[in-house]
Amino acid sequence: MTRPPGPSVRTRLALSYALFLMLAGALLLAVVWVFLLRYVPDSAITTRGGFVPNRSDLVRAFAPAAAAAMVFLLVFGLVGGWFLAGRMLVPLERIGEAARAAADGSLSHRVRMPGWQDEFREVADTFDVMLERLEDHVAQQRRFAANASHELRTPLATSQTLLEVARSDPNGTDRELVERLHAVNARAIAVTEALLLLSRADARSFDPETVDLSLLAEEAAEQLLEMAERRGITLEVTGVPAEVHGSPALLSRLVENLIQNAIVHNSGDGGWVVVRLSSGPRGSTLEVENTGEVISPALVRTLAEPFRRGTDRLREHRGDHVGAGLGLAIVRSIVAAHDGTLDLRPRTAGGLIATVRLPRTG
Structure with a gap:
């Protein structure tokens, strides 16, 4: 079943970074309210020194600045998150390129991740080992298929040649022909049975x-x-x-x-x-x-x-x-x-x- 396309990992990481910054900013504003503004009286404050702002005055002065700070955190989180996510996902892009190359039949391509030994490097090294083993396995199977085709074709071609020689030579001995054909067919049967047994072992089809x-x-x-x-x-x-x-x-x-x-x-x-x-x-x-x-x-x-x-x-x-x-x-x-x-x-x-x-x- 084909799934509908969704937002990229980079987009989701950028949104996560921005939301985290906004959450942190909201938490700071809550701390300011809980530990500072709520203790300021809302009624008019009169002192001999002059004007003293009350809670409403502080809220009117602080709210626009807080809103501007939240908008800045949102923009900064999106831009910075987009940049950081791109840097962090570079190793995955290299692994994806190697996977696409392998899907296209190029098993010789390797990730060869540079840098420190971290989680991405471990995944890349494991992927390289898998590609190396897969390349060896495919090469071995190709050699085996080529050898098997040759080995099965040779007895049949020999049998055909013997039959043609026997048909063109009326003085040939039937006994000699039968013995040679028997040896050739025995070899063909041995190769076929061996190939079947080899296939069964490779497939692990047994109880x-x-x-x-x-x-x-x-x-x-x-x-x-x-x-x-x-x-x-x-x-x-x-x-x-x-x-x-x-x-x-x-x-x-x-x-x-x-x-x-x-x-x-x-x-x-x-x-x-x-x-x-x-x-x-x-x-x-x-x-x-x-x-x-x-x-x-x-x-x-x-x-x-x-x-x-x-x-x-x-x-x-x-x-x-x-x-x-x-x-x-x-x-x-x-x-x-x-x-x-x-x-x-x-x-x-x-x-x-x-x-x-x-x-x-x-």
């Missing part, structure tokens, strides 16, 4: 329940044990029960993604993966450590971005694992949806340590 991370870790380790054994990797789960409040499906996918990522991006035969769980008064911690190639700290900071695949960002599937490049991105979104933190640290000898801290209650 929280009490979940034990240790049980989820044991179930994920049991499911992935065969994959680890085929690669010659030792998988171990240690720790105590770690209860948190969240979505069982999302948390199960979080644990599974971390362990699967640790198995796939490992050193191969002789490598190991250790899953540790701990619990405290404020929440629970899940730590997944694995051997592997040496990773630079700069690269570690980008591993949780969508469509990153380990140290070499491999595009193909690794044996029995079809990578979508969204494993750690999904983990980060699930952790954020549960108000937790994700910490990725490279091991000096090679490999990665992924630490997830989740609060006991959401």
Whole structure:
């Protein structure tokens, strides 16, 4: 519903200043009447020294001056209030300009309020932080949309190419074509399911329940044990029960993604993966450590971005694992949806340590 336009804040402040001055003037006049004029007799006063004004004489002489003073206070209050209000509202005008620029799509504009650290400066700094986070979020979503479009388009284009080659080559083997199409479609399905899960985590569309991370870790380790054994990797789960409040499906996918990522991006035969769980008064911690190639700290900071695949960002599937490049991105979104933190640290000898801290209650 559209509201009718009203007086500006500057006008209302100026009127408030003027009314305050007039009220103060009226209070002074009342003080003069109560403590001075009312004690002067209204009858004629005769003295040997000459004429002495009575109450009526004083009122007739004082009333015009008092009225003039009240008019002066009104004008002075309006003019001075208008000027002071304008000076005081300059910070709000700067914040309004930044808000209008952001509404027009310019998220790079900042208030950068100068001066002392006061209430306006605090609001401006908070607004700048909000714009910075919003700009980063929009940029991240744009990169994600571009990468997702590319990732979903590539399998379809590959399938189309394979079909065209098969149609033009009568001597091609159907078995080879089926295997290649199966791998391409499996990758497309993995990307689509990962994108749907990522969207669900970002939207926080789940009903929280009490979940034990240790049980989820044991179930994920049991499911992935065969994959680890085929690669010659030792998988171990240690720790105590770690209860948190969240979505069982999302948390199960979080644990599974971390362990699967640790198995796939490992050193191969002789490598190991250790899953540790701990619990405290404020929440629970899940730590997944694995051997592997040496990773630079700069690269570690980008591993949780969508469509990153380990140290070499491999595009193909690794044996029995079809990578979508969204494993750690999904983990980060699930952790954020549960108000937790994700910490990725490279091991000096090679490999990665992924630490997830989740609060006991959401």
